[in-house]
Amino acid sequence: MTEFFKNVAPVKFEGSETTNPLAFRHYDADKMILGKSMKEHLRFAACYWHNFCWQGHDIFGNPAFDRPWHQPGDAMEMAKMKADAAFEFFSKLNVPYYCFHDVDVAPEGNSLKEYVNNFAQMVDVLEQKQSETGLKLLWGTANAFSNPRYMAGAGTNPDPKVFAYAATQVFNAMGATKRLGGENYVLWGGREGYETLLNTDLRQEREQLGRLMQMVVDHKHKIGFKGTILIEPKPQEPTKHQYDYDTATVYGFLKDFGLEKEIKVNIEANHATLAGHSFQHEVATAASLGLLGSIDANRGDPQLGWDTDQFPNSVEENTLVMYEILKAGGFTTGGFNFDSRVRRPSIDGEDLFYGHIGGMDTMALSLERAAKMIENDQLSKNIAQRYAGWNEDLGKKILAGDMSLEDVAKYATDNNIQPVKQSGKQEYLENIVNSYIYK
Amino acid sequence: MTEFFKNVAPVKFEGSETTNPLAFRHYDADKMILGKSMKEHLRFAACYWHNFCWQGHDIFGNPAFDRPWHQPGDAMEMAKMKADAAFEFFSKLNVPYYCFHDVDVAPEGNSLKEYVNNFAQMVDVLEQKQSETGLKLLWGTANAFSNPRYMAGAGTNPDPKVFAYAATQVFNAMGATKRLGGENYVLWGGREGYETLLNTDLRQEREQLGRLMQMVVDHKHKIGFKGTILIEPKPQEPTKHQYDYDTATVYGFLKDFGLEKEIKVNIEANHATLAGHSFQHEVATAASLGLLGSIDANRGDPQLGWDTDQFPNSVEENTLVMYEILKAGGFTTGGFNFDSRVRRPSIDGEDLFYGHIGGMDTMALSLERAAKMIENDQLSKNIAQRYAGWNEDLGKKILAGDMSLEDVAKYATDNNIQPVKQSGKQEYLENIVNSYIYK
């Protein structure tokens, strides 16, 4: 079999002093942290699409990469070559998981039947590859946004035939995910939104999307898929507005359709910031609403208003994210996927490795720092103290519903209360965090 | 009684050809549009705070205005002088409604008892003023964000005493609103959010806020207040993050606490854009979720990242907003409030009038244009046609829940469906809209 990344040996942990750019400095898979190995905590996945489907084009630029599997040729043969390259990459990278969209791995063909057939064949190939390499599937998904049939939405399309087409892809992708032992199934509604309100019926489209989600959940139970169904919020791009704007919006949608126990969120750092939130905010919000599912760790650029999908490289940002995840009990079926791509000028095969190695080291180091924060949890202690009044008489009665607005007003006025201001200590707490990050 | 705006006569409609800057060009209160007068459609309110409490300071600048009622003096006397000026202004402006926060109209005093007492006295004054002038109260509210006691939240404060203080203000403000015949009661949670997640318990604060909202709703029913309770979304500022981020977020919160039938939203244009949405989006979203209550018409500056609270002057933007409101059946208890302020260098009393006249004319003209759009509703016809498939067999079955995911997939695959792309016609529709705006 052809070797595609000849200059790269399997990537190993060599410690922070190594000068080998193709080694891990911090990700030591078996190192135990708070009773679990790094590998179990982080559950890293690499993705098929950015690494093996994207050709290095952007909206102003033509493909820049010269990958063998993108040369002209028989579509199924090329899909197999791509799978060879992908599994060589995943294996050498030493990630335990990968992720894919249906049309990443199989040619769409010229009809729905061709699609079904091609995809089925490629699922066989993937199954074989998983078996050979030990790689596992973090999640599968269907791409219902790239084909022009979805230009006005998939589940929210004005044409029920397009809904049906998308549903068929979801049906097949769920089946494949189950068969390949996938631990989650993800829905990113890239075109579930609008380009203009002038031609859009918001209420109708919400009903359609709610119906699709209910079908998905029903199907999951019917086929006995044990993984988690995940919605991936994003505020916009490619559409002007996307319905799954952020975690809080998805929560309202799920409550509306009675799905808040059935579906969780897959949070992406870059989507969080495009929605006007910090990455930590979205993770903490999801945790507080019981929706934390999985993470796409890729970041944006703070000065750019689109999805740059860069590899995470901030230990400062991700230590706080890891801290939220650890506080929430860690991942169950979720993990850290890199929905990341190298910059367009990073044309070499090695660049794919540099990107992931940097990302994995960033998250590993963030885990270590966050674990230290959790061990002697000064932040939580401060919070407990700060809200202590709510465990006392007045606070308890209010929260328990034992006092009406009038009761509270009477109490306060009769006692002519004067609350005492307490410092919020933000700078003190920020210094505490840095003391864990920079020993 | 002192006349504060001596250079200004009561503002009248003079038509679009007038050169009188202190006349309305488009707002003709009694003109009938779609069976109701402009006055009944628009239900304009001017606000107490920006016009009579703000002194022309900004975060880098000292007060720039020299209003008589801001000179040193006995606080209650000054409050009465302010009321004289305010009602002279409202009356000359010919708005039917006004709005206030408790501490806009009465001095806070040095204790809760003083507050209660001062406010009660000033409510008498306001009642008298309303009776003399015929002005009505669109809504009342409590300011639980300016006093430093609220620096870490009001309902979401870590100290239940602060919650109790805020609840007392709300209790008194609701009582005053009812007594003064207010048609709505508004809650803007300016400090209900966080400065840093490092000292914040999201779950706890959400519980507190939910409890407060439940108390408010219970109290409304108890006292027989017939108006609408409104939450005003805003994403941030003054806090780093505000829990009532946008309409979709508020919807999830209300669903969580079973309040989605009890509370509606008061949408502000500037808050919409700070949250990353168009003003039309927020209005359309609220209408589609059954939450459309009232509007703060003031806009932001598209290049600035804070709340500039400028008077609306875009007929293009507001025609679309009015169109959404008309499609939703118009206001019931709500109206258009100007939560707007003149720019700091607009130091003259006349400037307050120019700002409001421009805003009222903008909204009046937008109403006229939108009414024309509704009369022969080309947009709605296009939408009906675009989604027609959902009234046919496949669409109906899907929405009715008569087909499972597998059923849909089987149908699509067996028929090897190929949906036909249809143009979204955005440019065509944008031209249609402009043809209504620019005859």
Added chain:
Amino acid sequence: MTEFFKNVAPVKFEGSETTNPLAFRHYDADKMILGKSMKEHLRFAACYWHNFCWQGHDIFGNPAFDRPWHQPGDAMEMAKMKADAAFEFFSKLNVPYYCFHDVDVAPEGNSLKEYVNNFAQMVDVLEQKQSETGLKLLWGTANAFSNPRYMAGAGTNPDPKVFAYAATQVFNAMGATKRLGGENYVLWGGREGYETLLNTDLRQEREQLGRLMQMVVDHKHKIGFKGTILIEPKPQEPTKHQYDYDTATVYGFLKDFGLEKEIKVNIEANHATLAGHSFQHEVATAASLGLLGSIDANRGDPQLGWDTDQFPNSVEENTLVMYEILKAGGFTTGGFNFDSRVRRPSIDGEDLFYGHIGGMDTMALSLERAAKMIENDQLSKNIAQRYAGWNEDLGKKILAGDMSLEDVAKYATDNNIQPVKQSGKQEYLENIVNSYIYK
């Protein structure tokens, strides 16, 4: 010859009451405004690239358009078919001008020699087309950003061979522009910037870019090109940072290389807003610095952080832009180009017309409104009055350099001056503007 837009007859002015969506409501080419025809004022151009090269793909989506000239086939034959379609479109649209990049009109081929040869052949075709239709060339340009060779810059590339390649394209495109009677030559440095400072030498790249601009200016004079050289500012996208960030930045660059009398700017609305400015700001700034050259009228979406290149549809925004242009004396060699594209779901040929018709009507109406503003220029009169003090003794002496800092301080202190505040009248002036827009 094949007719590509069979459903569209040549677009004519029919007035604001027409219900024909393929007619102009406001653009009446020969109507006289302030002594010149609308056609002469506006100097409209349509572009080759968005209309005839873009296939309806976006970063998440595959091509959505099914144009005949994008089907597989001989590259030169397809280029000729594209030219047929383009000139049919331009002619039916009744724009006097068009614009192109070298590789819009001719296949790049597999080598520089092929490029030169293909382009030369297609220039012959364009010349013939211009002669047949009477269409003129507003400007030509070279695309030195799409081919992956330019992924790290064209003039600012770390490899001088890439500079040479780009220079060759510019050489050929300038020659073609001259031969085709082009009235301007544009340089948009889409890749002249950086992806990361980590691999970038800012000083070196500035020298390279300055050198290229000097070469271009020298070449212009050498070949006797009488048109204007224009730089098109943009802050970012596709690169993280683009050196020609905005007009003020370009001004500093031009001063540095002594080119401020030789090069002007081509301002795009969408680039202005991405740089944090209003469109009017960029136009007014360019006018005040003597750099106003030409305009790309396409707008962005106020909620989106990337270049959406939408057709202008705001008369409110563009009246102010037209007002600045009229105050600056109008265009000389410049004009309004539509660097605009229909939304991806606007897949029909007619949509190209709807977009341009809406844009042309918007600009035509804006011209009419702005002309009214200029006729009795209340804004300029107010400005003259506001700054009147600078024509009096103190102001004149200061500006003439007749007083040192100490002189001024002595004068002010000795006289213990107390300047009197004057209202800035912003709301009053905004109302004046609306009174012109909405008669």
Added chain:
Amino acid sequence: MTEFFKNVAPVKFEGSETTNPLAFRHYDADKMILGKSMKEHLRFAACYWHNFCWQGHDIFGNPAFDRPWHQPGDAMEMAKMKADAAFEFFSKLNVPYYCFHDVDVAPEGNSLKEYVNNFAQMVDVLEQKQSETGLKLLWGTANAFSNPRYMAGAGTNPDPKVFAYAATQVFNAMGATKRLGGENYVLWGGREGYETLLNTDLRQEREQLGRLMQMVVDHKHKIGFKGTILIEPKPQEPTKHQYDYDTATVYGFLKDFGLEKEIKVNIEANHATLAGHSFQHEVATAASLGLLGSIDANRGDPQLGWDTDQFPNSVEENTLVMYEILKAGGFTTGGFNFDSRVRRPSIDGEDLFYGHIGGMDTMALSLERAAKMIENDQLSKNIAQRYAGWNEDLGKKILAGDMSLEDVAKYATDNNIQPVKQSGKQEYLENIVNSYIYK
């Protein structure tokens, strides 16, 4: 003398393992780095205004702090008490420098003469304080933005009397700065911009500002002030648009008035990001243009659109900034000022210390990391290699101006050149940077 910060002993270096929140973990003033002490590299300053003048108000909130020097009382007595508190703070903090605006330290009084007199008295006080404590003045400045007389600009005001008032403040502040041994004089044009173009003459205001800058430079030379004159760029806030938008804009302005050798920039992190740039970008740009003067190290919040002036706490961001400064040769007269304020809820005196300690530790650690990067400068080596072609024949000839556009085109075409793509290695380089930050 009263001790204002009784709970705080002079802050000392205790190393990264300390649990004392009032000690430095990383700032070890005398530690030698690349041949200079940390103190000499960093040249830290604390500011008067945010720490001793700001009362904890925001645009929605009343003062939250209860400082003794803000209580009612004789203005000069309060100013002296404030000076006592300030110098106690600066001394305990162990910063070598401080900074002030004229009206931070002295009451404005009711007239220009009172201002001059009050300020002169307080300069005596400051001189005495400096002598007692050994503190030095990094820079002085005049506040020509808070008083309402400046609401429409200071140097750019439509009224030359306001220009004269501002010039008088600058005259006095420059004199005070010289007398107190200040090492720089800063000009931040907070109101030098516009609220609306509708009442603004851009050309006139630019002339006024240019004249003021020339006066300041002339005065500097006349009085023999040896420090550096610095302009502080900011894009907006409080005005809608500020003329000194960013470094590139200031460069164009300075070139226009022949001042590019006389004035440098004082770059603020938060202003950089508000202008759409990274902090590193602004520092690198200033260095590349020869304008790097001094730094205000305070950061913004990536999700907020206004100046939050937070203490720096990102070693990741500031290592790159320090790297640029070290590459540029380090500061001469400049330094790191903290134009930072604690969050409003940080009401305790200790919070002022926590903020600065965190900021100083962040910058000190960043210096250490950046120094390691410089020692074996992999980034610069990579850059040298990347641009090597420009030291070879073709590159040299191009840059030297020895080839015309035609020469280059002929060379390229004759040789049918095909440049070879090289990876930009962004991910590799980002990993290198992290390997220095996280050993």
